[in-house]
Amino acid sequence: MTDINVKDLYGRMLRIRRAEQEIAKRYSEEQMRCPVHLSIGQEGAAVGVAMSLEPKDLMVSTHRAHAHYLAKGGRLTGLICELYGKADGCARGQGGSMHLVDWNVNFAASTSIVGGTIPVGVGLAFGSFLKKEKQVTAVCIGDAAIEEGVFHEAANFASLHKLPVLFVSENNLYSCYTHLNDRQPQRPLTDIAHGHGMRHLTLDGNDCRSIVGEVRPLVESIRRGEGPAFLELQTYRQLEHCGPNNDDHLGYRGADEISSWIDQDPLNIVQRQLEVSNEWTPEFVAEIEAKVTREVQEAFEFATKAPFPTREELGAYIYASH
Amino acid sequence: MTDINVKDLYGRMLRIRRAEQEIAKRYSEEQMRCPVHLSIGQEGAAVGVAMSLEPKDLMVSTHRAHAHYLAKGGRLTGLICELYGKADGCARGQGGSMHLVDWNVNFAASTSIVGGTIPVGVGLAFGSFLKKEKQVTAVCIGDAAIEEGVFHEAANFASLHKLPVLFVSENNLYSCYTHLNDRQPQRPLTDIAHGHGMRHLTLDGNDCRSIVGEVRPLVESIRRGEGPAFLELQTYRQLEHCGPNNDDHLGYRGADEISSWIDQDPLNIVQRQLEVSNEWTPEFVAEIEAKVTREVQEAFEFATKAPFPTREELGAYIYASH
Amino acid sequence: MRVIKFVEAIREATDQLLAADKSVYMIGEGVPDPKSIFGTTANLKEKYPDQVFDMPIAENGLTGVAIGSALNGMKPIMVHQRMDFTLYAMDQIVNNAAKWYSMFGGQKSVPLVVRMIIGRGWGQGNQHSQNLEMLYSHIPGLKVVSPSSAYAAKGLLADAVNDPNPVIFIEHRWLHNTTSDVPEELYTVPIGKARTALKGNDITIVCWSYANLEVMKACEFLTNQGLSPEVIDMQTLRPMDLPAVKESVRKTGRLLVVDDAWKFGSLAGEIIASIAEDDSIQLKSNPRRLTYPDFPSPSTHALAKYYYNGPHEIVKMVGEVMKKELKLDEVMHYQAARTHDVPDQNFKGPF
Amino acid sequence: MRVIKFVEAIREATDQLLAADKSVYMIGEGVPDPKSIFGTTANLKEKYPDQVFDMPIAENGLTGVAIGSALNGMKPIMVHQRMDFTLYAMDQIVNNAAKWYSMFGGQKSVPLVVRMIIGRGWGQGNQHSQNLEMLYSHIPGLKVVSPSSAYAAKGLLADAVNDPNPVIFIEHRWLHNTTSDVPEELYTVPIGKARTALKGNDITIVCWSYANLEVMKACEFLTNQGLSPEVIDMQTLRPMDLPAVKESVRKTGRLLVVDDAWKFGSLAGEIIASIAEDDSIQLKSNPRRLTYPDFPSPSTHALAKYYYNGPHEIVKMVGEVMKKELKLDEVMHYQAARTHDVPDQNFKGPF
């Protein structure tokens, strides 16, 4: 793990955290008029996976995609403009929070139908396979998405053809307000991957550094043609399922559960690692906070001032032309 | 296994075999005008499972359903009339070979969309569960049906609620002309069941007696509420995928493979067992052949003479009324 | 009478149906959770623990499960928070539920109710705002209802649950907080019957679901100008009460269908075709329809604003059918002053 | 010119498309097997081993895979032996393929062709004989074609594969063994253009796919009686060439649409509605449609016999639209002498 730049990981996670905190803060202004599923608490998984990939590798995600999009290198202004419905949004405002894309950094898509991008991700990898390109696709999903049959259809096909796919299931224990135990039998999630003849790995989804350490070699084996793999990253969503608030007063999850996960916040974990290595200096903290805050403030400033798409764009994207 | 009446098993398999042979023989007369997927070679599995159930237990099946329907006790005339499109068919001719039903013997349905009856079978069991009835549902499928996502969705739900379901996958190695290895990664089929937290068992699908020996206690444990189980029965379809002929000249399966399976014909296996126990007497053979042949001939005679539904039945089953 | 919200009417009907018949059960993603499907299932799990269920995200499989349980004596009510999700379940709905009664020669039908919610506004976008009523209304063997008021919602849900056939029950999200008189006791609004929402002589406006509210609002601006529109609220989309439409059109001689769905291949088109085919009807002008444009709704409110039809567009189209210059400024101002991407000022998203 | 079968035209087009562009690939259950999708994919695997694939039975997942590969530079052609099976794939087709271009603001489209085969006869029954053209034709973002001849099949397939958008390619099983003139070289029949199959003045008969054959046969019995029907073969169902229909109807003043699908909510209805709405068209009589009845086809040939429309029903309906007593015995005898549950004497089932 000597080549892992932990300070860099911290900076990447912090960028996502501060961006989402700003979204949460400003959401009540009612100018970001689309549903937002924040990833606060899950940044370690997103950054860990993205930093295990090469830039040419592809990624797809779900309704909860901000962290994946940003971790993969997606434009922050593209994201914030998209939330504001502006023409400079990464999907020109047509998509909203749940439909992000940035082909410049090979973030291929997030969509809002649970399970919808899973076979699409496998198809991207099938494309790489057919073109004999050494490109890996990361399919980022939640813990509930594997309940959709289409996950299994896609996993079977990926395994059959040894396609270059990394399935990443961020197990945050909930599907909206429903606990895993009310949706799936009690067995390791990864047994499903085993059932499809796939390699699998379960990791602490909040420990970004060890994710990178474990997943980089896995990605390289996938790239070499050793077949797809399934990663379970155990993590926790800190805010409500959808929206800017905390909704733990609803009582669907226990106080102990919440506090133990907050203690294991991915930023805390990396902070502790940097403390151990004496890299957690006041200068570093001040510098990275300032840098990230500046970028976030600038992005919001840009987005709030940016123009909306004009009426001509309504219905402009029905068919692509030759 | 002392309480297993092997002669009875032989008689039940022979009834199915002779009925299907007669279907094959007469198919070229072009009076049975619907696709037929014969089970010749797979009768051991059907009878083995059906004889492990109680009469009150339910069964669903697929496009290849003749054996299941008859093994569960379905009316032979109902089947043959259905193939001839007659009003006395078990589905009044509306269904044809792929849509069989006989609620008198709790054969709930076979349908022609691969995977289509899997969740329906789990739902029958959910009904039993809700009504607190100690009734098991056998969901009879092929080896390819588990590729459909809906299998996984149904299996997950059955496992989650410990529903009284026995999944029976008759693994005959092919989906039409496509070998298992061209459709699924190389791993035991039962790994899939394990992935869903289900008990599983792989058996020689042609050895009817040992199926009954193994599956009866399994069914009873399911009935007691110990959760669903998945049975892989390894067997072989002797004729073409669909139709009355042998199509091995098409070269999609090897001569050695075919001959070794023919040698393991389920009737042969039981015959050998009866020879060992000295029950395979000329009298027994003559008597059972005569009995079965008579029933088959009578059913065809009945069916060929039976009336077609009248034109009034066209469009008569759009909505059920209160 | 007592005035309650649409969500409360659904909740109350479900409560009473669960109480009346132990074979009725309710299932769906989030049914017992604190959000309780926009309030429509609130407290039901507590009251009927053995009849109310959450489910995994597996729309097709669970629809099949519901079908199987229905064949085994139960009467499931399934709910999907968005109609868009039900595309996963088309196989079980169309190949199984719709066909069971016919493909086995009338032996067993599937008494299943599937509630589906149409989204709108607050940036829902392409995959959370589709009205797929047509995909179900085209399918023989299904019944499809689409109530426009709390009263109709309660009565149609009761009739749907008692129907031996599969019924698709379509709710527009923007109806959820609307209110109407609703009797406390359980009653039925019969499936297959349209309702005359307004009597008139000049033009027949056919609509259903949320569009009925917009049509009724438009009619205020029409009657102000001395017009007498007749409004037929279909309530059921299949089997459709075409006789009611025809009777009205025979009287008015003019037809406008307002359908919150894509135009090409819409139910609005089906209604117009049925009238056009009928030799016994003489129209005074060409029939018309007002629908969504033929593309999905964008997320950004800056464009979604122009996507939906309101009273302004309806009044304008009535003018076209009537071949009359109608005053539009009042209705235009009314509409401009309204919120356009939320149903009311209290709605703060997200879904 | 060279006369070949519809299946051979599809096979040849696929062969040429695979040869011309290495990003084209063909995938489907049974594509490389000895039955080769009714012959339409014969020997392609041998010739293009890296471009031709079998697949697991997983319609939705594999549609998603095809979509993903299309986004990554490939041009997949997927095939399903029955349209009924594609209900499993509605989510990926409608929520993803159809919307990709619009929901990401025009950044990437999905150049995917999905071939779907409509079954008929030999006891296919409820789940193997559905024509679900309407379910796809209603969806913005999709293109839908439904050729009626070997010539159109080859040309439309070529145009579909070169189209940057998802195209649903509908084949009626009973067209597979029909023949027509087909050029050897690759050519395109443009998506979105109807074809005048017969010029005439008395009535416009609109049809597509297999119905076109029945209409042309019916026209023999009509012209015998001095009538001059005009036949418009739509070829593309979405985007539809309504101007071609309108031009013809303006001339004839009469319209019959023959659609091999369920009546309620049919494309036939959409066409009639589009004509009825148009103020600039004066009809001499009410437009009509001839469709499947509103229930699924039964398996037994004893009843399927009365389910489908042939030249007899078409001639009869033309008589109604023309308000003319037409002679029916000849066409009735012709139809009675034909096989009714197989396309021709050589067909021995099973699918």
Ligand SMILES: Cc1ncc(C[n+]2csc(CCOP(=O)(O)OP(=O)(O)O)c2C)c(N)n1
């Ligand atoms: C097909 C479909 N069904 C239901 C939903 C509603 N829904 C949105 S997110 C979600 C929960 C997903 O849970 P998980 O996969 O664990 O992801 P998480 O939200 O925890 O990140 C549900 C049920 C949907 N968007 N699509």
Ligand SMILES: Cc1ncc(C[n+]2csc(CCOP(=O)(O)OP(=O)(O)O)c2C)c(N)n1
């Ligand atoms: C959804 C669907 N896809 C494809 C088919 C065509 N089909 C009919 S049987 C069959 C093979 C099924 O194989 P398996 O499940 O192993 O059963 P077997 O035929 O071997 O008994 C296929 C692909 C179908 N009927 N339904």
Ligand SMILES: [Mg+2]
């Ligand atoms: Mg989760």
Ligand SMILES: [Mg+2]
């Ligand atoms: Mg098989």
